[in-house]
Amino acid sequence: MAANPDKKRKRAPAPKSEGGKSNLKKPKVIGSNNLIKGSKRPFKSPGKEHLRRAGKPKVQKGDVDDKKLRRLQAKELAEARKKKRKKHYTLEQELASLWEKMRVRDIKKEDRSKHVSEALKKMKGKIPEIASSHVSSRVLQTCVKHCTQDERKAVFTELRPHFISLVSNTYAVHLVTKMLDNASKEQVAEFISSLHGHVASLLRQMVGSLVIEHAYSLGSATQKQALLMELYSPELQLFKDLVTIQETRLVDVISKLQLQKSSVLRHMSSVLQPILEKGILDHSIVHRALMEYLTVADGSSAADVIQHLSGSGLVRVIHTKDGSRLGSLCVKHGNAKERKKIIKGMKGHIDKIAHDRYGSMVLVCILSIVDDTKLISKIILKELQGNLKELILDQNARRPFLQLLHPNYPRYLSPDDLTSMSLSIPSIRNKGESDANFKGDEAIEEDRNGEGETSDTSIHLNDGGKKDSFTRRQELLVNSGLAEKLIDACHEIAGELLRSKFGKEIIYEVATGGADGILHPTLDEKLATLHEAIVSLAMQPKQDDAEEEHILEQFHSSRTIRKLVLDCPAFALTLWEKALKGKCATWVKGHSSKVVSAFVETSDSKVKELANKELQPFIDSGLLRLPVADESIRNE
Incomplete structure (x- = not known):
């Protein structure tokens, strides 16, 4: 009998137990991995995605072509939209292609010049618009760098009417700085002249201030002064002829032009206040303007400037000469809270500051003035000790150590450095300082050559702080453990220090115990071991074929050992x-x-008597010549 196709086959019922329930058991789920017992694969219920995939038909060959076609159409649509949105889109694409060719390193000079000329020809008449483009401005920068002088002049001429708008543009600013780097003196002068009336407003912008600083660094002393004087007064900003006067100091400008001091203060406050609030503190022109402002500012205005600079922002200021002096003034005139913020703001940057020509002088100022020796030891000295051997060999980084060992010694600090430490703000002098040490507005005195060099006459060094100078030095140098580590470092690299032009002064000061005998008698035993280390180098036999000169014959080491014998x-x-x-x-x-010969010259009678008997025959025979009486060699 044939089966009825309309009837479905029925599944046999599952066997039931006596209780009426099925004997088939569901698979057990074990643990959090959803593993079926006896299986290595996790059990998953078919979700929506599985069902979607299951119902999806297989990809056919024709579908791939459709996808490529749709992708191509989308790309063409995007290109069309860009062409509508960007005026010079096609030109930018052509310039980008040329840029890829001209910026290759191993390209021939002739080929590069050809590509540069072609790019400039395409850009002619559209350069101001192209300069503001993200991509094309880079092409223009490369062209300005590698083009001929005539081509660069043509670009400069086309951009001249648009300088002010360009220096405010995020992309064009790099082109302007590149052009200034490759510009002639006449072009730099013309550019600086075009900035007249806009210096103050541009300095308040993050982008524009970069160009002002770049022009300031490239300009002559007269051009620098012209840029700076716009920040002094509205009259100087409006009338171009007034900025040509020869006076460089603000107090002299006020006197020469008979300006009202209150008007100058208001104008400078309106210019500098936004700059300080926005944190635009890296530029040397700003540092110079702040220094000039402090010469005429009243006490509360000067205190506001110190308050703004106190903290981590000061680290960005002290890399210039005027910035270093600003830092020193903040340390000298700041209160205990502000000094604490300055020191804490330097945390993590001490090593970099110590290596800097001007930053190291701020550390010297802190070590000479601040009474909180525990804070200094915890932050500044701790970081200095971490890289001690390298620092004592560096020309700048050794200064803080020399200041502790022998404070304010003209041999280690230049007249300009000593003058920087003696500067003070007239309106907020420290209590107890006599008027004889200052000259009113000339307390921060600069010469008139525009370079900021300072006269070394009548220098007054302010120790600052309430703590005795010797006590402060002892706490920082001996009690902190710095002196002991200095002796150990000198012991380990004694030969290198003695032969070094800069390290020799560190080992000399340490070996002699420092000024006022600050290392005696606490560290006499350690100093004796250092003496032994130097003597052991001198005991080595003389060898004519040695790679390195003997310690007694090398130029620097022989003079250092001579000074040690004398002192x-x-x-x-x-x-x-x-x-x-x-x-x-x-x-x-x-x-x-x-x-x-130092054994004969020494003032110590015991040393002289000890060596005189053996050395006298050499003196009589003329083999040993004693230096002239003016002690010029001793001071070498």
Whole structure:
């Protein structure tokens, strides 16, 4: 009998247990991994995505072509929209193609010039608009860098009427700075002249201030002064002829032009206040303007400037000469809270500041003025100790250590450095300072050459703080453990320090115990080991074929050891007994003769008597020549 197709086959019922329930068990789910017992694969219920995939037909060959076609159509549509939105879109694409060719490193000079000329020809008449484009401005920068002088002049001429709008544009600003780098003196002068009346407004912008600073750094002293004077007064901003006067100091400008001091203060406050609030603190022209402002500002205005600068922002200021002086003034005139903010703001930057020519002087000022020695030890000295061997060999980084060992010594600090430390703000002088030490508005005195050099006459060094200078030094140098680590570092690299032009002064000061004997008697035993280390180098036999000069014959080391013999009797006795006694015939010629002759010149009678008997025959025979009485060699 044939089966009825309309009837579906029925599944046999599952066997039931006595309770009427099915004997088939559901698969057990074990743990959080949803694994079926006896299976390695996780159990998943078919979700929507599985069902969607299951019902999706297989991809056919024709569908791939349709996808490519749709993608191509979308790309063409996007290109059409860009063409409508961007006026010079096609030109930008052509310039980008040329740029890829001209910026290759190994391209021939002739080929690059060809591509540059072609690009400039395409851009002619549209350069101001192209300069503001993200892509095309880069092409123009490369062209300005590699084009001929005539081509660069043509670009400069076309951009001249649009300079002010360009320096405010995020992309065009890089082109302007590139053009200034490659511009002639006449073009730089013309550009600076075009900025007249806009300096103050541009300095308040993050982008525009970059161009003002760049022009300021490239300009001559007269051009720098012209840019700066616009910040002094509305009259100087409006009338171009007034900025040509020769006076460089603000107080002289006020006197020469008979300006009202109150009007100048109001104008400068309106210019500088937004700059300080926005944190535009990196530029040297701003530092110079602030220094001039402090010469005429009243007490409350000067205190506001110090308050704004106190903190982490000061780190961005102290890399210039005027910025370093601003930092020193903030340390000198700031209250305890502001000084604390300044020191904490330097945390993590001490090593970089110490290596900087001007930043290191701010550290010197802090070590000379601030009484909170615990805070200084915790932040500044701790970071300095972490890289001690490198710092004591560096020309700038050694200054904080030398200031602690021998404060305000003209041999280690230039007259300009000493003057920077003596500066003060007239309106907020520290209490207890006499008027004899200042000259009113000339307390921050600059010469008139526009370079900011300062006269070294009548320098007054302010120790600052209420704590005794020697006590402060002892807490920072000895109690903090810095002196002990300095001695250890000098012991380890004694030869390198003695031969170094800058390191020799560190090892000399440490070996002699510092000014006022600050390291005595606490560290006498450690100093004795340092003396032994230097003497052990001097004990090495003289070798003519040696790669390195002997420590007694090298230029710097021989003079340093000579000074140690003259100024440190304990070292002189050790050197004579272990290295020179009975061997002077080897060392009476060349640079080493300066060391030997020091035993006769010394003021210590015990050392002189010890060596006189052996050295007298060399003096009589003329082999050992004593220096002239003016002690010029001693001061080398």
